[in-house]
Amino acid sequence: MNSTLKIDACFSPYLYPVYADTESIVVVIDVFRATSAICVAFANGAEKIIPVASVEEAMQYKQQGMLAGAERNAIKLEGFDFGNSPYDYMGEHVKGKTIALTTTNGTQAIEAARQAYKVVIGSFLNIDVLCDWLIKQNRNVLLLCSGWKNKFNLEDSLFAGAVTQQMLDKSKNYSLGDGCLALKYLYEIGKDKPTKFLNYSMHKQRFANLHLKKDIRYCLMPNSAPVVPVLEGKFLMKARL
Amino acid sequence: MNSTLKIDACFSPYLYPVYADTESIVVVIDVFRATSAICVAFANGAEKIIPVASVEEAMQYKQQGMLAGAERNAIKLEGFDFGNSPYDYMGEHVKGKTIALTTTNGTQAIEAARQAYKVVIGSFLNIDVLCDWLIKQNRNVLLLCSGWKNKFNLEDSLFAGAVTQQMLDKSKNYSLGDGCLALKYLYEIGKDKPTKFLNYSMHKQRFANLHLKKDIRYCLMPNSAPVVPVLEGKFLMKARL
Numbered sequence: 001m002n003s004t005l006k007i008d009a010c011f012s013p014y015l016y017p018v019y020a021d022t023e024s025i026v027v028v029i030d031v032f033r034a035t036s037a038i039c040v041a042f043a044n045g046a047e048k049i050i051p052v053a054s055v056e057e058a059m060q061y062k063q064q065g066m067l068a069g070a071e072r073n074a075i076k077l078e079g080f081d082f083g084n085s086p087y088d089y090m091g092e093h094v095k096g097k098t099i100a101l102t103t104t105n106g107t108q109a110i111e112a113a114r115q116a117y118k119v120v121i122g123s124f125l126n127i128d129v130l131c132d133w134l135i136k137q138n139r140n141v142l143l144l145c146s147g148w149k150n151k152f153n154l155e156d157s158l159f160a161g162a163v164t165q166q167m168l169d170k171s172k173n174y175s176l177g178d179g180c181l182a183l184k185y186l187y188e189i190g191k192d193k194p195t196k197f198l199n200y201s202m203h204k205q206r207f208a209n210l211h212l213k214k215d216i217r218y219c220l221m222p223n224s225a226p227v228v229p230v231l232e233g234k235f236l237m238k239a240r241l
Numbered sequence: 242m243n244s245t246l247k248i249d250a251c252f253s254p255y256l257y258p259v260y261a262d263t264e265s266i267v268v269v270i271d272v273f274r275a276t277s278a279i280c281v282a283f284a285n286g287a288e289k290i291i292p293v294a295s296v297e298e299a300m301q302y303k304q305q306g307m308l309a310g311a312e313r314n315a316i317k318l319e320g321f322d323f324g325n326s327p328y329d330y331m332g333e334h335v336k337g338k339t340i341a342l343t344t345t346n347g348t349q350a351i352e353a354a355r356q357a358y359k360v361v362i363g364s365f366l367n368i369d370v371l372c373d374w375l376i377k378q379n380r381n382v383l384l385l386c387s388g389w390k391n392k393f394n395l396e397d398s399l400f401a402g403a404v405t406q407q408m409l410d411k412s413k414n415y416s417l418g419d420g421c422l423a424l425k426y427l428y429e430i431g432k433d434k435p436t437k438f439l440n441y442s443m444h445k446q447r448f449a450n451l452h453l454k455k456d457i458r459y460c461l462m463p464n465s466a467p468v469v470p471v472l473e474g475k476f477l478m479k480a481r482l
Contacts, residue, residue, distance in 0.1 A: 011393065015256050018391040150259040152252065152420040178443050179393040185430045186423055202419050 007167055008177030009143040009160045013105075013112040014150040025139050026116040027130070027163065029123070030146035031155040032203055032212075033084045034106025036123040036219040037069070040086040042238045043125075043225035045095035049236040051107040052100055061100035068100040074210055085215050086125070086225075098235075105146035110231065113144055118230065120239070124159055125225035129241055131166045133228045141167070143180065154201035158194060161187025194220050248408055249418030250384040250401045254346075254353040255391040266380050267357040268371070268404065270364070271387035272396040273444055273453075274325045275347025277364040277460040278310070281327040283479045284366075284466035286336035290477040292348040293341055302341035308334075309341040315451055326456050327366075327466075339476075346387035351472065354385055359471065361480070365400055366466035370482055372407045374469045382408070384421065395442035399435060402428025435461050 010019040029035055038049055052058050055070050055077060062068035062080060069082035069089075076083025084103045101107060113119050117139070122130050134141055143163060145156035161183035167174055168184070176184065190197035195217070198204075207216070218224070228239040251260040270276055279290055293299050296311050296318060303309035303321060310323035310330075317324025325344045342348060354360050358380070363371050375382055384404060386397035402424035408415055409425070417425065431438035436458070439445075448457070459465070469480040 009393070011252055012256055012259065014259050015253055015391070018253065018255050148419075150256070151418070152250070152423070154419040154423055157419075157423055176441070177392070178389075178395040178398075181441055182393070182395055182398055182423075182427055186426055189426045189430070200417070200422055 005138070005140050005174050006177060007141045007143065007164055007174050007180045009145065009164070009179035009183055011145050011152045011157065011179065012147045012150045013109040013144065016112040016144060019142055020116065023117055023140055024142045025118045025120060025134060025137055026113040026142045026144050027120050027122040027134070028106065028109045028113060028144050028146065029156045029159055030103070030106030030109065031123055031159045031219055033086060033215055033219055034101070034103040034146070035121045036125050037084045037086045037089050038101070038121050038229050038236060039123050039125040039225035039227055041089035041094050041099060042227040042229050044090055046089070046099055047096050048098040049229065050098065050100045050234055051110045051236060052102045053108055053111045055102055058100045058102040066100055067094070067097050069102070071103045073104060074206055074212070086218050087215065105148060109144050109146040114231070120231070121229040121236065122159065122163060124162070124220055124222050126223070126227055127162060127166065128223050129226045129228055131163060131170060133239060133241065134167065135171050148202065148206070153203065155198055155203060157183055157186060158190050158197065162191065246379070246381050246415050247418060248382045248384065248405055248415050248421045250386065250405070250420035250424055252386050252393045252398065252420065253388045253391045254350040254385065257353045257385060260383055261357065264358055264381055265383045266359045266361060266375060266378055267354040267383045267385050268361050268363040268375070269347065269350045269354060269385050269387065270397045270400055271344070271347030271350065272364055272400045272460055274327060274456055274460055275312070275342070275344040275387070276362045277366050278325045278327045278330050279342070279362050279470050279477060280364050280366040280466035280468055282330035282335050282340060283468040283470050285331055287330070287340055288337050289339040290470065291339065291341045291475055292351045292477060293343045294349055294352045296343055299341045299343040307341055308338050310343070312344045314345060315447055315453070327459050328456065346389060350385050350387040355472070361472070362470040362477065363400065363404060365403070365461055365463050367464070367468055368403060368407065369464050370467045370469055372404060372411060374480060374482065375408065376412050389443065389447070394444065396439055396444060398424050398427060399431050399438065403432065
């Protein structure tokens with residue numbers, strides 16, 4: 001069988017217009033921590049998430065009585081129920097709820113890709129079900145790394161490399177753009193010791209003194225939240241698997 | 242000694258505004274083939290190169306009696322003296338000349354970075370002298386990969402990884418942004434067999450049937466054109482080493 005479908009990677013929401021088309025499924029990736037937190041919320045029974053770009057929008061939802069999460073520069077903003085720690089979204093308190101969410105990077109990437117054919121959420125926490133779901137769709141895939149303030153980051157890229165490798169392992173139907181090809185090599189180097197691999201990356205400086213070691217460890221645990229959040233209009237919803 | 246300077250990489254001219262500052266030296270990279278060709282022209286005695294974004298500008302210079310090169314989609318345009326093959330710029334015919342040049346990617350990246358503190362040209366052909374020169378400047382460095390039509394490409398990234406590694410080998414003065422960190426890993430994998438490493442990348446499809454094997458082989462030969470072209474106003478000139 002020839003490779004008829006393509007996987008590529010885009011390293012920044014800012015660069016998305018260059019890669020955008022109306023046919024591909026876009027996987028939004030923000031490993032530390034927005035897309036990990038979103039997966040956890042759905043795995044804990046959240047009904048819907050409304051990703052919004054601005055703090056003001058999130059606050060409007062909050063004032064309407066909705067649960068709302070807001071993070072900027074890795075810190076939970078005052079007046080909100082949650083930040084972007086996956087631990088904020090574990091437990092009965094999210095069950096059946098609709099939650100508005102704004103974050104520094106992840107929700108900006110969702111915003112950038114809103115016009116895509118379909119937008120789904122990826123993290124190590126849902127990698128296996130995500131790849132199975134993507135393969136079932138039988139479409140081109142664009143892995144959109146949220147990065148950090150529109151710059152490339154290592155953790156989102158490592159994960160995009162992991163998805164690339166798993167897609168190739170599970171299907172012969174995909175060829176790779178140069179971005180994914182590079183990430184596949186990157187993942188080859190980082191896969192056995194991801195925490196060590198990420199040790200020299202910028203997130204260490206950004207997260208210094210914020211006591212996020214526990215979060216980081218959790219966000220690197222494959223398949224601990226096996227759900228596929230899909231954007232439907234303004235809502236993220238759990239796809240039926 | 243602490244690392245006081247920073248090297249980072251930007252994977253597309255389109256993304257340059259996110260990385261731009263007024264302090265860093267920007268190394269423009271277009272391995273296949275614009276920045277390789279520029280190094281060859283200077284190594285063969287060219288006096289100045291005028292990089293321009295559009296074919297129309299290049300043609301105006303040509304009509305003024307200047308030598309002019311123009312390439313789009315890997316093909317030399319009709320009516321011009323040269324394309325972007327390094328072989329076009331070898332020999333006595335470029336000695337002492339000023340040459341206008343426009344290419345699909347490389348000259349667009351130069352255009353994007355024009356306001357930077359300093360813009361220099363990088364390719365495998367000048368890698369050692371380039372790194373020595375960069376270290377002497379004692380400044381932050383941004384490696385600007387031209388990519389292909391604003392998308393990430395593997396060959397420019399491989400070279401940026403090679404520069405990163407050599408800078409670290411030659412000086413303890415640099416810390417790495419996440420982009421360079423990723424490329425350092427990439428280079429680690431690709432360095433021993435670069436041609437093979439690049440074998441699955443998109444340039445193979447783009448260059449198919451164009452008989453560019455000889456060009457590709459040449460563009461991967463380290464230090465065959467040991468010059469450092471620097472942008473001074475509208476001209477690229479050979480830096481004194």
